[in-house]
Amino acid sequence: MRPAASDSSAPTRRDLRARQQTAEAARRAERTRDVRTRDARTRDARTRSAAVATRVPLNQRPRQRGGLGVVHRGIARQVLSVGVLVAVFALVVSVSVPASVFGTPSANAATSGAPLVGSAADTQSFQVSAEAAADDTTRDAYGATSRAQFAAAAAAAAAKKAQASASRYSSTWNPGIGPVRWPYPVMPKLGPGFGAPATCSTCMSVHQGQDYLAHEGTPMYSIATGVVTKKQQDSYGWGNHLVITSTVNGQTVSFLYAHTQTGSIAVNVGDTVQVGQFIALTGSTGSVTAPHLHLELQLNGTKVNPHTWLQANVTG
Numbered sequence: 001m002r003p004a005a006s007d008s009s010a011p012t013r014r015d016l017r018a019r020q021q022t023a024e025a026a027r028r029a030e031r032t033r034d035v036r037t038r039d040a041r042t043r044d045a046r047t048r049s050a051a052v053a054t055r056v057p058l059n060q061r062p063r064q065r066g067g068l069g070v071v072h073r074g075i076a077r078q079v080l081s082v083g084v085l086v087a088v089f090a091l092v093v094s095v096s097v098p099a100s101v102f103g104t105p106s107a108n109a110a111t112s113g114a115p116l117v118g119s120a121a122d123t124q125s126f127q128v129s130a131e132a133a134a135d136d137t138t139r140d141a142y143g144a145t146s147r148a149q150f151a152a153a154a155a156a157a158a159a160k161k162a163q164a165s166a167s168r169y170s171s172t173w174n175p176g177i178g179p180v181r182w183p184y185p186v187m188p189k190l191g192p193g194f195g196a197p198a199t200c201s202t203c204m205s206v207h208q209g210q211d212y213l214a215h216e217g218t219p220m221y222s223i224a225t226g227v228v229t230k231k232q233q234d235s236y237g238w239g240n241h242l243v244i245t246s247t248v249n250g251q252t253v254s255f256l257y258a259h260t261q262t263g264s265i266a267v268n269v270g271d272t273v274q275v276g277q278f279i280a281l282t283g284s285t286g287s288v289t290a291p292h293l294h295l296e297l298q299l300n301g302t303k304v305n306p307h308t309w310l311q312a313n314v315t316g
């Protein structure tokens with residue numbers, strides 16, 4: 001039966017060698033103690049204590065304690081060296097690399113002093129017209145996938161645009177389908193009416209007709225079937241105008257259409273014109289401040305309010 005090494009009372013060759021080494025270390029420590037600086041004495045003290053510890057009989061102390069301590073101190077020195085290297089590397093990086101390399105956009109803006117979002121004074125203004133925005137909305141709303149759908153969407157968009165363009169006209173307008181009809185299929189806004197104060201400084205009397213504020217170039221149509229009795233181009237007064245004489249309910253009724261666009265009158269004196277037939281384009285010839293139709297109506301030779309007469313006689 002082999003006794004355990006720690007229980008052996010007889011020193012082994014290995015024990016003897018260890019004792020010799022520790023004794024030698026102690027003697028070296030004694031020789032160098034007096035010439036060491038005070039800072040080095042702490043380390044010497046550790047060395048001495050280690051040497052003293054080695055004098056304790058081996059069977060009364062843990063084996064290889066000194067060896068493990070040396071290993072631990074070696075690891076500590078290595079860790080310290082690595083730590084120093086890391087610290088130096090961090091220092092070099094911190095002073096040589098721009099902070100923006102590691103920073104987030106906001107941090108970058110804060111450190112550079114150049115804001116990512118410019119101030120109101122620096123930004124350029126870009127205005128989109130309401131019409132353009134409306135067009136985009138319309139296009140997106142349809143989501144056409146075929147040519148037919150695209151055409152339908154385009155037609156719907158065009159109708160919507162036309163409706164918006166006609167917003168200045170009445171939406172409850174019926175031009176009529178009978179023998180007497182309104183001169184416009186879509187009712188324009190009304191201007192000065194019959195009997196209103198004179199609209200020009202040279203006018204000697206009150207307004208003799210009804211003004212319909214249609215756009216320049218808007219087609220106008222014959223109110224009733226009749227014969228063209230006058231067609232004249234003037235640069236003053238009624239401007240380019242025509243008169244169509246009809247018989248309505250047994251009464252002779254003449255209609256004067258004034259301020260028509262130059263060259264747009266599509267009929268000639270003596271022509272028979274059907275109700276609803278195109279006769280001219282709305283213009284601004286003569287004494288006007290804006291394009292419009294000045295309509296006068298004579299009933300058996302007497303001027304009457306054309307608007308109220310139309311309201312009473314247009315059917316359908």
Ligand SMILES: [Zn+2]
Pocket residue numbers: 207209210211293294295
């Ligand atoms: Zn007028």
